[in-house]
Amino acid sequence: MTDTMPLEVLTLEVLTLEVLRYRPEIENEPKFQTYTVPYRDDWVVLDALNHVKDHVDATLSYRWSCHMAVCGSCGMMINGEPKLACHAFLRDYRHGVIRVEPLDHFPIERDLVIVMDRFMEKLASVKPYAIAKAEKPLEEGEYLQTPLQLMAFKQYTQCINCLLCYAACPQCGLNDNFVGPAALALAHRYNLDSRDTGKDERADVVASNEGIWECTFVGACSEVCPKHVDPAAAIQQTKISASLDWFKARLWPGAHP
Amino acid sequence: MSRRPYLRKVERNWWLGHRRTITYMVREATSLFVAIYCAVLVLGILRLAQGRTAWDSFLSGLSSPPGVLFQLVCLAFVVYHSVTWFALTPKAMPLTIRGEPIPGSVIVSVHYAAWAVISLIVLIAAWI
Amino acid sequence: MARSNKPILWLPFAAGGLVAALIIPVLILTTGLLVPLGLLNLPYEKMAGFTHNPIGKLIVFGAVALPAWHAAHRLRMTAHDLGFGGGAAVKVVCYGSIGVLIFLAAAALLAL
Numbered sequence: 001m002t003d004t005m006p007l008e009v010l011t012l013e014v015l016t017l018e019v020l021r022y023r024p025e026i027e028n029e030p031k032f033q034t035y036t037v038p039y040r041d042d043w044v045v046l047d048a049l050n051h052v053k054d055h056v057d058a059t060l061s062y063r064w065s066c067h068m069a070v071c072g073s074c075g076m077m078i079n080g081e082p083k084l085a086c087h088a089f090l091r092d093y094r095h096g097v098i099r100v101e102p103l104d105h106f107p108i109e110r111d112l113v114i115v116m117d118r119f120m121e122k123l124a125s126v127k128p129y130a131i132a133k134a135e136k137p138l139e140e141g142e143y144l145q146t147p148l149q150l151m152a153f154k155q156y157t158q159c160i161n162c163l164l165c166y167a168a169c170p171q172c173g174l175n176d177n178f179v180g181p182a183a184l185a186l187a188h189r190y191n192l193d194s195r196d197t198g199k200d201e202r203a204d205v206v207a208s209n210e211g212i213w214e215c216t217f218v219g220a221c222s223e224v225c226p227k228h229v230d231p232a233a234a235i236q237q238t239k240i241s242a243s244l245d246w247f248k249a250r251l252w253p254g255a256h257p
Numbered sequence: 258m259s260r261r262p263y264l265r266k267v268e269r270n271w272w273l274g275h276r277r278t279i280t281y282m283v284r285e286a287t288s289l290f291v292a293i294y295c296a297v298l299v300l301g302i303l304r305l306a307q308g309r310t311a312w313d314s315f316l317s318g319l320s321s322p323p324g325v326l327f328q329l330v331c332l333a334f335v336v337y338h339s340v341t342w343f344a345l346t347p348k349a350m351p352l353t354i355r356g357e358p359i360p361g362s363v364i365v366s367v368h369y370a371a372w373a374v375i376s377l378i379v380l381i382a383a384w385i
Numbered sequence: 386m387a388r389s390n391k392p393i394l395w396l397p398f399a400a401g402g403l404v405a406a407l408i409i410p411v412l413i414l415t416t417g418l419l420v421p422l423g424l425l426n427l428p429y430e431k432m433a434g435f436t437h438n439p440i441g442k443l444i445v446f447g448a449v450a451l452p453a454w455h456a457a458h459r460l461r462m463t464a465h466d467l468g469f470g471g472g473a474a475v476k477v478v479c480y481g482s483i484g485v486l487i488f489l490a491a492a493a494l495l496a497l
Binding site for chain 2: 402403405406407408409410411412413414415416417418419420421425426427429432433436445448449452453455456457459460462463466467468483486489490493494496497
């Protein structure tokens with residue numbers, strides 16, 4: 001039987017996790033707690049956390065769901081970098097301690113669970129739905145869109161709201177009111193959609209001081225995004241578009257934005 | 258059970274904690290050297306307006322060892338500004354031809370070409 | 386939330402960033418290396434003649450004012466990143482000092 005077991009099981013290789021705990025009912029401040037987990041070549045950090053919860057400490061709280069980097073639930077700081085726990089392989093952290101903390105820049109609810117209410121408000125505030133100038137009657141048929149028109153905005157549809165970009169963005173850390181990368185990227189998705197005419201309606205939030213103008217193009221958001229949405233690009237493109245609209249509105253008042 | 262969300266404080270030296278943010282600060286610091294060199298250029302314009310002697314002494318100040326050393330430091334930072342600016346431009350301005358996107362590398366190459374051409378024009382103008 | 390007036394600061398910032406990237410390096414190379422080494426000469430007559438021409442004035446002004454504005458805006462944003470806040474003091478120091486530089490450049494160029 002031993003010749004079919006993986007080597008790391010035979011040698012009982014282990015890894016150390018340092019997890020930031022916070023239980024508001026028993027402590028005032030977060031504190032690190034250390035766990036030892038088995039090392040498995042095919043495990044991700046999420047597997048290690050599940051092992052802890054199942055076999056070591058059932059009180060550990062964290063969000064997770066799909067275990068395949070599409071639901072966006074398991075975002076956390078792993079050795080100081082925002083990552084999806086299901087997307088961080090133990091074999092990349094094999095040497096040394098793995099430090100697991102909740103996502104930066106969000107209030108901690110409990111352990112690795114953060115409060116994301118403000119993000120939900122910011123997301124809703126950019127009106128992330130197609131806005132048509134006038135309702136098109138059913139008899140006129142569906143909105144037509146060519147593959148090229150779809151390609152123009154497709155990458156910005158891929159956001160899974162995992163919040164890694166908010167954790168990576170220094171401006172999110174400095175200003176809690178910053179609308180943030182994911183919300184602004186989603187606004188851009190609709191502004192670029194040929195079926196949408198809502199850019200002007202979104203501008204009060206998107207082109208406000210807490211919108212695109214808080215961004216200084218650090219680019220960290222795009223670096224950490226697991227779906228390659230590139231919110232940094234979305235925001236810079238919106239800066240150019242909003243600036244041109246600003247001048248157009250003053251030089252050609254009455255023109256359609 | 259009552260909720261008591263805990264917000265971790267962002268330290269003033271937050272940018273020192275990550276290689277990515279240190280690089281960002283160096284990138285932003287290039288603007289300090291752009292500003293200082295522009296001040297030097299403005300001083301030059303003022304000296305030029307004051308006449309030949311003022312202009313000549315301005316030039317010899319720039320040619321002194323500390324003047325040269327300082328300008329070489331400026332040059333390093335400003336070149337870093339150019340390199341990072343060109344690299345970021347395709348993100349801010351994705352161009353399309355008849356709907357098809359132009360690769361970012363093409364946009365960057367055009368900037369380097371323009372950089373070479375403009376630099377050559379300035380050098381030739383200074384030489385003749 | 387209201388639409389910001391940042392564009393009036395930002396478009397010149399973006400233009401200045403491009404001008405700075407394209408022109409400032411060769412200028413520093415000239416004044417910082419080639420002239421000190423004697424490989425290039427910038428005699429008074431040539432420079433005064435160039436800036437006497439209105440096109441010359443425009444070129445020199447653009448090459449100095451736009452990068453200076455770019456630096457002012459960027460320094461203001463960096464001051465905020467470093468914890469100096471986004472208040473009036475930071476804005477006055479950044480835009481004010483560069484504004485003085487730009488004004489002096491314009492005044493001297495008009496006098497030439």
